[in-house]
Amino acid sequence: PAGPGGVAVPRAGLKKLVLPPDYSGITFPEKPKLKFMEKVPAVPKVRREPRRLRDIRGPSREATDFIQGQYGILALGGGYLHWGHFEMIRLTIGRHIDPKSMFAVWRVPAPYKPVTRKSLGHRMGGGKGPIDHYVTAVRSGRLVVEVGGRCEFGQVRPFLAQVAQKLPFPAMPVSRQSLQEMRREEEEKRLNNQNPWTFERIVTSNMLGMRKYLSPYDLRFHGRYWGKFFLKHRI
Amino acid sequence: APLPTAWLPALQLARRGSKAVTRHWKAMHFQRQKLLAVTEYLPPRPAVPPRCLPAQREHPQEEDGYARLLRRQVEQVFRSSRMVAVCQYNSMPDEDVVTMRYYLRKHNIEVKFVLNEIVRPVLAQSKYRNLLPLFVCRNILLVSPETRAREMLRVLKGIPQVNLLGACIDNTILSRQGVENFSRLPPLEASQGQTVGALALLPSQTSSLLQHGPSLLTALLDEHIRRLRGTAAPGEPPQEQGKG
Numbered sequence: 001p002a003g004p005g006g007v008a009v010p011r012a013g014l015k016k017l018v019l020p021p022d023y024s025g026i027t028f029p030e031k032p033k034l035k036f037m038e039k040v041p042a043v044p045k046v047r048r049e050p051r052r053l054r055d056i057r058g059p060s061r062e063a064t065d066f067i068q069g070q071y072g073i074l075a076l077g078g079g080y081l082h083w084g085h086f087e088m089i090r091l092t093i094g095r096h097i098d099p100k101s102m103f104a105v106w107r108v109p110a111p112y113k114p115v116t117r118k119s120l121g122h123r124m125g126g127g128k129g130p131i132d133h134y135v136t137a138v139r140s141g142r143l144v145v146e147v148g149g150r151c152e153f154g155q156v157r158p159f160l161a162q163v164a165q166k167l168p169f170p171a172m173p174v175s176r177q178s179l180q181e182m183r184r185e186e187e188e189k190r191l192n193n194q195n196p197w198t199f200e201r202i203v204t205s206n207m208l209g210m211r212k213y214l215s216p217y218d219l220r221f222h223g224r225y226w227g228k229f230f231l232k233h234r235i
Numbered sequence: 236a237p238l239p240t241a242w243l244p245a246l247q248l249a250r251r252g253s254k255a256v257t258r259h260w261k262a263m264h265f266q267r268q269k270l271l272a273v274t275e276y277l278p279p280r281p282a283v284p285p286r287c288l289p290a291q292r293e294h295p296q297e298e299d300g301y302a303r304l305l306r307r308q309v310e311q312v313f314r315s316s317r318m319v320a321v322c323q324y325n326s327m328p329d330e331d332v333v334t335m336r337y338y339l340r341k342h343n344i345e346v347k348f349v350l351n352e353i354v355r356p357v358l359a360q361s362k363y364r365n366l367l368p369l370f371v372c373r374n375i376l377l378v379s380p381e382t383r384a385r386e387m388l389r390v391l392k393g394i395p396q397v398n399l400l401g402a403c404i405d406n407t408i409l410s411r412q413g414v415e416n417f418s419r420l421p422p423l424e425a426s427q428g429q430t431v432g433a434l435a436l437l438p439s440q441t442s443s444l445l446q447h448g449p450s451l452l453t454a455l456l457d458e459h460i461r462r463l464r465g466t467a468a469p470g471e472p473p474q475e476q477g478k479g
Contacts (some may be wrong), residue, residue, distance in 0.1 A: 013352050014302055053256035078256075194277040202240045202270065213266040215255065223271060226263070227256045235276055 029068065032103035034090045034145065037110040039083040040134055045114045048128050052118045055113070056080070056228045060139035063107045069148030071156045071175045072107070078228035079169035081134035081144075083111060089145060092157055100149055102149030138169065140230035144199050153178075169228070186222040190235055198235065199223035295351045305353045308412040312347060313361065316378040318412070320387065321369045324348075327396045335394055342386040344379040365408055384418035 056078035066072060093104050111134035118129035138144065144167070147156050153175045160173030174182070200222045202210055211218075217225075224234045253261060263271075268334070313319060327335075335345045350411060351370045358367050382404050391397055402414050409417060420426065 014299070014305070014350055016299055017301055050249065053254065057256050145476075189276055192279045194279055195274065197274050199270065199274040201238065202274065210266065210270055213264045214270075227261050228258075229260065233276070234271070235274075 006026050011192075019022045025067070025147060025152070026070075028103050028149065030103060032097070032099040032149070033094050033105060034104045036090065037083065038088040038107070039111065041110065041112055045131065048116050048131060049114055052226075055137035056139060056227050058139060058217065059230075060142035061146050063142045066143070066146060066176050066179070067107070069103070069146030070106050071148065071151075071153055071160065072143045072146040073160055073164050073167075074174045074179065075138050075140055075142050075144055075167070075169055075171050076232060077140050077169035077171075079138055079167070080113070080115075081108060081111070081138055081168070082115075082133055085167060086111070088166055092159060092163050093145065093147065097147065097149075097151075102156075104145060105146045105148075107143040107146055107184065108136050108138060115139060117195050140169070143174075144171065146190070153174060170230075186235075193235065258369050302353060305350070306357050309349060309354055309357050310361070312346075312376070312378050313357075313363065316380055316407055318344075318377075318379045318382045318384070318402065318404045320377040321366065321400045322375050322377060322391065323398045323400055324373045324375045325396040327394075331394070331396075335390065335397070338390050339377065339387065342379070344377050344383070344387055347376040347378060349374065349376055363403060363408075366401065366403060374400070382417075382423075384414050388415065388418050 058078075060075070097104055113135050114131040114135055115135055116129040117132035118126075145163075147160065157173050164171035165174055199218075200207075203214060203218055203222070222235070224231050255261075340347055349370075351374070354370050357366060358364060358370070379387075384402075384404070388399070391399055399411050399414060401411065402409050404414075404417060421429075
């Protein structure tokens with residue numbers, strides 16, 4: 001609205017009354033704060049295990065959807081979480097949530113996989129080193145923690161982003177809606193892709209003998225995963 | 236049709252370089268890089284780019300229940316009152332507002348604060364379309380079931396911050412001068428009595444009008460009889476005249 005001299009005269013209209021958010025269907029767990037995770041499992045492993053890095057490779061099959069909370073941290077790459085990471089997550093989230101109105105839940109188990117290290121400064125050989133510490137394997141697409149309660153995404157996102165930045169793999173805070181949105185967009189992109197040549201098509205029919213240069217895992221991963229990395233921009 | 240099953244390659248590049256999963260970004264074979272470059276995502280391109288099409292303005296779909304309630308109230312006010320005066324309202328101290336409301340309430344006039352964005356759609360659809368230009372700046376409505384313009388003007392004369400813009404009295408739209416003229420009119424009962432009197436004037440003369448001829452004749456005959464009796468002369472032929 002223009003006033004005299006062409007200056008805009010601000011005018012207040014009718015106030016749009018917004019209803020407060022409905023938190024009716026939320027069940028709080030017994031303990032709202034994150035459980036303390038042990039460095040070493042209750043029954044420490046005696047036998048040293050091979051490195052088996054395939055537990056990092058590819059998409060995750062477990063803990064991909066929300067269970068109790070509304071917001072969480074989604075892993076966008078594979079990696080190992082050790083006790084230091086667990087403590088960081090537990091303390092940061094514990095510092096920022098209000099236990100009376102919000103709660104947080106772990107979606108990863110305590111460290112179970114033994115990792116061996118040889119003592120520093122020795123030459124190669126002499127057998128496998130002793131167990132140094134334990135880690136948990138996380139694949140891409142898995143939720144690490146879930147936060148819920150009487151809170152909004154904007155409230156929770158800052159400290160979840162802070163935590164996500166400190167994790168050894170790329171991660172991002174998500175809510176139920178934003179995760180659904182992401183999956184829907186991915187599906188849309190897959191459907192309206194104008195490129196007639198897709199990785200999946202070329203690999204499954206082995207066009208141009210491409211499978212000589214690709215791994216049998218690429219049949220499953222369709223070019224979205226490379227080692228422990230997740231290529232978000234692919235299809 | 237399902238994709239044709241492929242044959243496993245005879246040669247496989249194994250035991251070359253580092254393992255499959257590494258902490259660093261493992262260098263890809265050039266053929267693989269080429270394959271990834273070929274199979275990239277191509278977004279759909281519509282025939283007409285969206286920036287050449289007319290801009291789609293998102294009209295407000297969610298109707299506020301509160302706005303609906305206010306609109307209903309305004310409609311009810313217009314329906315129930317005989318006099319609706321629109322005044323421009325400048326900021327007044329609160330106690331002055333209360334005093335004004337009190338004095339107007341004494342004459343059974345209610346003061347209503349209305350928002351233009353609610354009143355304008357209501358008026359545009361009703362028969363009061365010509366009142367639309369009045370609802371531009373901050374305004375108030377003075378509504379009353381009776382039409383007491385004189386007292387209203389007297390009250391508003393003492394308040395410089397409220398200026399009368401126009402009024403709709405008995406489904407007649409009046410401007411400021413119109414309201415002043417309206418207030419100077421005699422009260423309804425007096426004017427009604429005047430009209431009745433003016434209308435009843437002619438019928439009241441009907442009886443005298445009808446009796447005018449015979450009464451004239453009677454008067455003439457009386458005069459004649461008097462003259463006959465008075466002069467005691469031989470009766471003259473009565474002068475008959477046409478009825479006047």
